[in-house]
Amino acid sequence: MEKKEKLHVVFIGAHPDDEGFCSGTLAKYAKKGHKVTIVSATKGGRGHYEIPTEKLREIRMNELQNVARILGTEVMFLDYVDADIPPPSDMKDDFVNLLRKLRPNIVITWHPYTDRDDHRNIGQVVYDACFKSSLPLIMTDDSFIPLPRIYFIGEPVYPSEPDVYVDITSVINIKIEAVKEHKSQLEEWIPWSYEMGTGGKIKPNLDQIIKYFVKERGRKFGIASGVKYAEEFRIIGAGMPKIKAKQLLPYTITF
């Protein structure tokens, strides 16, 4: 019988709810028996209007730990500061060390041309550090890794279509359950910030946020790829083949 390769899939986000863009995909990998690790570069200490930063960090770490339990993944936190993630070049060697320790086959992170600096900086440093981690002549405590496949979440600031879709229909309820764990965001921070931003006109509740962010978004990319619900990814680099919409991630073709 053919022996299936066990992969290590590593998602690296800036904040403890960023994985919500791809938690269906992460759940699918985990269900298939692959190792999945969610890394949050910050503990998310700034996403609230009244809970002090230290307390908020504890709450949000707890929320992401609950998410990881639901998805069947590992979770780890780095010590960068929410809304103050440094420029990529200042973090590059830390991420080389991290990647060489985790030794991923697949990396999922933010697209380096998204609109928010924390996301952008993480996307760029992860992309750059993946390449640097693969260079044997750069010696660190852990040895070099083969260049992992890298998939990006989020929309770039320029017009572009996704390159890869993953069918998440079978795990949509797991995704909804997982996203709902971010109570400090979905029940408090997001409704409050919408209310402030619209002069009191819009204040979405939890169900509306789930409907928009998980169901309608999943459906939109599902329609684009011929399935019920999908998550979308982009790829960068001349060496990466463009993949037709109906195909899944090359490593997940057996889904």
Ligand SMILES: [Zn+2]
């Ligand atoms: Zn974020």
